[in-house]
Amino acid sequence: MISVLLADDEALVRAGLRMILETTDDLTVVDEAGDGQAAVDAVQRHRPDVVLMDIRMPRLDGLQATAAIRARPQPPAVIVLTTFNTDHDVFRALESGATGFLLKDTPPADLLRAVRLAAAGDAMLSPSVTRQVIHRFTAEDRSRVRAEALDRLRPLTGREREVLVQIGLGHANAVIAAALHMSEATVKSHITRLFEKLAATNRVQLAIAAFRAGLVE
Numbered sequence: 001m002i003s004v005l006l007a008d009d010e011a012l013v014r015a016g017l018r019m020i021l022e023t024t025d026d027l028t029v030v031d032e033a034g035d036g037q038a039a040v041d042a043v044q045r046h047r048p049d050v051v052l053m054d055i056r057m058p059r060l061d062g063l064q065a066t067a068a069i070r071a072r073p074q075p076p077a078v079i080v081l082t083t084f085n086t087d088h089d090v091f092r093a094l095e096s097g098a099t100g101f102l103l104k105d106t107p108p109a110d111l112l113r114a115v116r117l118a119a120a121g122d123a124m125l126s127p128s129v130t131r132q133v134i135h136r137f138t139a140e141d142r143s144r145v146r147a148e149a150l151d152r153l154r155p156l157t158g159r160e161r162e163v164l165v166q167i168g169l170g171h172a173n174a175v176i177a178a179a180l181h182m183s184e185a186t187v188k189s190h191i192t193r194l195f196e197k198l199a200a201t202n203r204v205q206l207a208i209a210a211f212r213a214g215l216v217e
Contacts, residue, residue: 168210
């Protein structure tokens, strides 16, 4: 059973999220928080697997709360869920340690998939958000950026490069495993090494590295 904490200052939004999550057999809502500080406190009490975090909240906003939660030992995955879709919000969320960024109009099936992926150590971003991130980080001189990015990838093995390409394509671990004919455990091992070798903290940063190097168009 995957435990989820809901953090949003609107009770109606929390109720809607709870209704969606509790239609499943493998997800359970362990608590709700109406502000960022309450979310931090609830994580300490319940140790959930995943936190669905709004950005605009009183006392402590969602990004500050995300940073505080992710700084804890063995922290839960945090998915930022918001009505806003701006570069500023996206980059601040990723810098705060969020593993995913979804808009509140995300279809319920995609929301459920995102929670399951996050609990498994994977990640999911709204397609429009992914395009913003990639555009922001690749809108520089392409030849110079590509040369620098390829040099950065020199320590990678051939298999690690293949996994990096799959991440750049936005594929989840199960899809990568099937495409490259390896187990999900092996995929996770490769991703752990990619994080270490590329000094990355989330999959989006790995995807950016793939795009910059021209491995994915």
